[in-house]
Amino acid sequence: MAGVLVFAEIEGGKLKKASREALSIGRKLAEATGGGVAAFANDRAAAEQAGRYGAKKLYVAAIGPYTTEVYAAALQQAISQMQPSILLLGGTSNGRDLAPRIATRLNAGVASDVDRLQWADGKLRARRPVYSGKAFATVEVSATPAVATTRPNAFPAEESGGGAAEVIDIAVPQLQPKAKLLETKTPEAGELTVAEADIIVSGGRGLKEAANFSLIRDLARAIGAAVGASRATVDAGWIDHQHQVGQTGRVVSPNLYIAAGISGAIQHLAGMSSSKHIVAINKDPEAPIFRVADLGVVGDLFQILPALTEEVKKAREY
Numbered sequence: 001m002a003g004v005l006v007f008a009e010i011e012g013g014k015l016k017k018a019s020r021e022a023l024s025i026g027r028k029l030a031e032a033t034g035g036g037v038a039a040f041a042n043d044r045a046a047a048e049q050a051g052r053y054g055a056k057k058l059y060v061a062a063i064g065p066y067t068t069e070v071y072a073a074a075l076q077q078a079i080s081q082m083q084p085s086i087l088l089l090g091g092t093s094n095g096r097d098l099a100p101r102i103a104t105r106l107n108a109g110v111a112s113d114v115d116r117l118q119w120a121d122g123k124l125r126a127r128r129p130v131y132s133g134k135a136f137a138t139v140e141v142s143a144t145p146a147v148a149t150t151r152p153n154a155f156p157a158e159e160s161g162g163g164a165a166e167v168i169d170i171a172v173p174q175l176q177p178k179a180k181l182l183e184t185k186t187p188e189a190g191e192l193t194v195a196e197a198d199i200i201v202s203g204g205r206g207l208k209e210a211a212n213f214s215l216i217r218d219l220a221r222a223i224g225a226a227v228g229a230s231r232a233t234v235d236a237g238w239i240d241h242q243h244q245v246g247q248t249g250r251v252v253s254p255n256l257y258i259a260a261g262i263s264g265a266i267q268h269l270a271g272m273s274s275s276k277h278i279v280a281i282n283k284d285p286e287a288p289i290f291r292v293a294d295l296g297v298v299g300d301l302f303q304i305l306p307a308l309t310e311e312v313k314k315a316r317e318y
């Protein structure tokens with residue numbers, strides 16, 4: 001066994017950022033295992049992009065949109081052919097769903113949401129945040145292949161300069177899945193997802209009502225950011241759960257996280273405290289969010305957000 005197999009997800013014809021990040025760290029780990037990097041995808045069109053991020057081979061099963069059982073069965077075939085030391089999946093919804101499923105099938109160990117990876121003495125060593133991000137645990141997966149999901153934005157996506165990957169077809173698994181995909185809802189055109197964005201503008205209960213999320217959306221649009229939210233606003237039905245950041249939402253590590261009207265409860269911090277730069281806007285100077293903020297603005301978000309949006313627009317005009 002050697003090398004690294006990466007679950008490559010395509011969305012809108014593009015390889016997802018989480019997959020590009022997994023391929024990039026996969027390339028480094030592969031060298032240590034004495035093998036190369038390959039990818040697994042549902043479309044041959046991924047060959048060029050996966051190759052650009054270091055995949056020499058692309059295992060392809062024409063299995064359409066994601067469903068757990070079919071993908072797990074097809075991925076297992078790719079694993080039996082390649083016999084990798086490590087299987088990496090980006091920490092997307094699908095990646096997080098598929099990792100434990102495939103690990104169970106292979107009787108393998110899985111480390112989820114990892115932000116550091118190392119191959120040493122024939123074992124995968126991974127660092128993962130625990131206790132809502134208050135501490136880090138270093139875990140070792142001794143069974144092979146070792147399975148891991150990578151925390152979005154924790155590993156840089158770096159091109160390798162490689163050409164298109166060689167495509168190896170995998171037979172479509174013949175099974176009757178117990179779950180069926182009924183509908184796929186895609187975000188509005190141009191809307192970024194919090195898991196992959198470099199900048200996130202998040203709103204909390206301080207917005208007072210659903211309509212005021214327009215203040216967050218305006219700033220996000222002006223600055224090229226994704227819209228995030230606290231659980232309080234999601235529970236109130238002001239915004240969809242896909243925007244929720246935190247322990248029971250998305251864990252994000254953008255370059256810039258702007259939190260407006262969010263108190264900074266421990267469960268929210270668990271999802272964003274590893275952001276590179278944090279800006280908090282809150283009228284309460286004692287709000288816990290200021291303890292993790294690099295820049296704190298004590299004031300009324302109804303004045304600050306529109307003013308900030310205007311300034312960003314002006315700056316962009318230059």
Ligand SMILES: Cc1cc2nc3c(=O)[nH]c(=O)nc-3n(C[C@H](O)[C@H](O)[C@H](O)COP(=O)(O)OP(=O)(O)OC[C@H]3O[C@@H](n4cnc5c(N)ncnc54)[C@H](O)[C@@H]3O)c2cc1C
Nearest residue numbers: 204205206230231232246247248249261262263268283301
């Ligand atoms: C098991 C469990 C899991 C959870 N998971 C999550 C999770 O994933 N994500 C999450 O976010 N929460 C989660 N929570 C909920 C969490 O504990 C908090 O209740 C929630 O984060 C609070 O949201 P908030 O900051 O928007 O609201 P609040 O705590 O009510 O804070 C509102 C803030 O807005 C400020 N404010 C009010 N008006 C203005 C104004 N005009 N201008 C500026 N500031 C203003 C206030 O000073 C206050 O700090 C979880 C809780 C539990 C028990």
